[in-house]
Amino acid sequence: MNEPEPLLAHIPADIAQPDKVVYGLTIRQIIIVGATGGLAALIYYLFHRLLPVLVIAGLVLPLLAVGLAVALGRRDGLTLDLFGLAGLRFARAPKQLVAATGEVTGPPAWCRLRGKLPAPLRLPVHAIRTDGALELADGGVAVLVETSTVSFHLRTTAEQAALVGAFGRWLNSLPAPTQILLRARPIELGELIAVIEQRAEELPHPALAQSATEHAAFLQQLNTSRELLARQVLIVLRDQGPARGRRNVRREAAAAVVLRRADEAARTLAVLGIHASVVDADAAHQVLSECLDPGGWHPSPAALPNDVITSTDGQEIR
Incomplete structure (x- = not known):
C-alpha cells in the first residue's frame, strides 16, 4: 500500500518581517535612504559653487555609504539603527543594580559619594x-x-x-x-x-x-x-x-x-x-x-x- 505524499508548507524563518513597499525596501529603509539622499543633495546645493567637486564628493559619498549601511545592514538579527539604539540604551543604563522596592536613597550629607548610586533591580x-x-x-x-x-x-x-x-x-x-x-x-x-x-x-x-x-x-x-x-x-x-x-x-x-x-x-x-x-x-x-x-x-x-x-x-x- 502506497503511503500518501507528505504535506509540505513553507514557513518563513522570520514571520514578523515588515512589509516591503518599493523595490524590496520597507518604510523605515525608505525614510533612512531618503533622508540621507536629501542631506547629500542639500550639501551639494549649498557648497557646489564654493568648493571643488572632489571635495564635495569626499563629503557626500561617505554620508551616502553610512546611510545605505544603516538602512540595509543587519547585526545579530537587528537592523543597524535598532542595534545602535540598543547599544546606546545599554551604555546609558546603570550597571550596578540592587534589590530594592523603590528608589535607592542616597547617603547622608556628611558622607561623600564616589560615583553613582546603584539603581533598583526590576525583575520581570x-x-x-x-x-x-x-x-x-x-x-x-x-x-x-x-x-x-x-x-x-x-x-x-x-x-x-x-x-x-x-x-x-x-x-x-x-x-x-x-x-x-x-x-x-x-x-x-x-x-x-x-x-x-x-x-x-x-x-x-x-x-x-x-x-x-x-x-x-x-x-x-x-x-x-x-x-x-x-x-x-x-x-x-x-x-x-x-x-x-x-x-x-x-x-x-x-x-x-x-x-x-x-x-x-x-x-x-x-x-x-x-x-x-x-x-x-x-x-x-x-x-x-x-x-x-x-x-x-x-x-x-x-x-x-x-x-x-x-x-x-x-x-x-x-
Whole structure:
C-alpha cells in the first residue's frame, strides 16, 4: 500500500518581517535612504559653487555609504539603527543594580559619594503564586507548561502529517502570544544511584541484585566521566487580564484564564503523544533561578524515562 505524499508548507524563518513597499525596501529603509539622499543633495546645493567637486564628493559619498549601511545592514538579527539604539540604551543604563522596592536613597550629607548610586533591580516576575502562576511586573500573569519530546522521524508519512496538522490546529487556537522555550540543563545522577544501590539489597533474587549493581556502576561512570544534559521544553502562556478593575481582581482573573488555557494546552498536546503538565511553584522557582543564573550550577534530579539525555559533546545517551 502506497503511503500518501507528505504535506509540505513553507514557513518563513522570520514571520514578523515588515512589509516591503518599493523595490524590496520597507518604510523605515525608505525614510533612512531618503533622508540621507536629501542631506547629500542639500550639501551639494549649498557648497557646489564654493568648493571643488572632489571635495564635495569626499563629503557626500561617505554620508551616502553610512546611510545605505544603516538602512540595509543587519547585526545579530537587528537592523543597524535598532542595534545602535540598543547599544546606546545599554551604555546609558546603570550597571550596578540592587534589590530594592523603590528608589535607592542616597547617603547622608556628611558622607561623600564616589560615583553613582546603584539603581533598583526590576525583575520581570513580581511573585510566584502557590498554583504556579507567575505574577509579572507589568501586571500580567504567565504560566509555564513543561512538555516531553516526540520522535518525529520515526513515524510514518501519514503519522507525520497527522502530527503536523494537530500541532498546527493547536497553534491556530492560541488566543494570545505564546513562547516555546527549549533549554538544556545539567543532570545529577547521585540521588538515583543511591536509590538503586539501596534497593538492590532488597531484591528477591541475586541475579536481579547483580544487574541493579552493574546498572548503578554504569550510571556512576556516566556521572563522573561526562557532564550530562537533559533537554527541557517549556511553553510560556500569558494573559494581561481585563483592562479595568482593581489590580488584585485583575490578577486573579488573568491567573484563572491562563491556568485554564494551560490545562487545555496539556490536553491538546496529549493527543500528539506529548506528556505536558503545568509547572508548580517549586518547579517555576527552579526554572527562574536557572534562567537568571545561566552560568551557575543548578543540578536537576534524575530525568524522566522519556527525556532525552545528552552529553556536552552532543552525543545522545539512551
